[in-house]
Amino acid sequence: EIVLTQSPGTLSLSPGERATLSCRASQSLSSSYLAWYHQKPGQAPRLLIYGASSRATGIPDRFSGSGSGTDFTLTISRLEPEDFVVYYCQQYGTSPITFGQGTRLEIK
Amino acid sequence: QLQLQESGPGLVKPSETLSLTCTVSGGSISNNNYYWGWIRQPPGKGLEWIGTIYYSGSTYYNPSLKSRVIISVDTSKNQFSLKLSSVTAADTAVYHCARRGLISAIWYPFDYWGQGTLVTVSS
Numbered sequence: 001e002i003v004l005t006q007s008p009g010t011l012s013l014s015p016g017e018r019a020t021l022s023c024r025a026s027q028s029l030s031s032s033y034l035a036w037y038h039q040k041p042g043q044a045p046r047l048l049i050y051g052a053s054s055r056a057t058g059i060p061d062r063f064s065g066s067g068s069g070t071d072f073t074l075t076i077s078r079l080e081p082e083d084f085v086v087y088y089c090q091q092y093g094t095s096p097i098t099f100g101q102g103t104r105l106e107i108k
Numbered sequence: 109q110l111q112l113q114e115s116g117p118g119l120v121k122p123s124e125t126l127s128l129t130c131t132v133s134g135g136s137i138s139n140n141n142y143y144w145g146w147i148r149q150p151p152g153k154g155l156e157w158i159g160t161i162y163y164s165g166s167t168y169y170n171p172s173l174k175s176r177v178i179i180s181v182d183t184s185k186n187q188f189s190l191k192l193s194s195v196t197a198a199d200t201a202v203y204h205c206a207r208r209g210l211i212s213a214i215w216y217p218f219d220y221w222g223q224g225t226l227v228t229v230s231s
C-alpha cells in the first residue's frame with residue numbers, strides 16, 4: 001500500500017497570503033496519478049487537482065499543483081476566506097487507492 | 109448534472125451487516141468510461157477507500173476490508189450497493205459513493221461524490 005504523508009498537519013495563514021501544502025508518497029506514483037481535494041465541514045470532498053497538476057472543472061486558477069515521483073505540492077496563490085478548510089491528497093494509480101491524513105488550513 | 113445519493117439505515121447493530129445503496133441520476137451507470145466507488149470517513153478522521161465496481165460487475169476492494177465487503181451493481185435501476193458484514197464500532201463513519209473515470213487508458217480520480225450518509229454501529 002502506498003502511504004501518503006501530508007505536511008503540515010495544520011497551516012495558519014491570513015486571507016491574501018500564499019499557501020503551500022505538501023504530500024509525500026512512500027513510493028513513486030505511476031503516471032503522476034495524484035489528486036488534491038478540499039472538504040468543507042459536513043460536505044463531500046471536492047476535486048481540485050488531478051494528474052498532479054491539472055485543475056478540475058470550475059476550479060479557480062489560484063489553485064495549482066506540481067510535483068512528480070514521490071513529492072507533490074498544492075499551492076493556493078491568494079487565500080480567500082472559503083479556502084480555510086481541510087485538504088487531502090490521494091493517489092489513484094495503484095490499488096488500494098489511498099489518501100493522505102489531511103492538512104487543515106486555518107485563519108491566523 | 110450528474111448526482112449521486114446514498115441511502116440506507118443510519119443505525120446498525122454490532123456483528124450485523126451494513127447495507128447502503130447509491131442511486132445515480134443525470135447519467136448512466138452503464139457508461140463504459142466510468143467506475144463507481146465507496147469511500148468512508150469516520151467522524152473527525154480521514155478518508156478510506158472501500159472499493160469500486162464497473163457496470164459489468166467487476167469489483168476492486170481495499171484489502172483491509174475485502175473479507176467483509178461486497179459491492180454490487182443494478183444497471184436497470186442505475187444503482188450500486190455496498191454490503192459490509194460483521195460490523196463493529198470502528199465501522200461508524202460517513203459513507204460516500206463516488207464516480208471515477210478510465211478514459212483513453214488514463215485513470216481519473218473521484219470527481220462526483222454523494223453528500224454521504226452517517227452510519228452508526230451501536231447496540
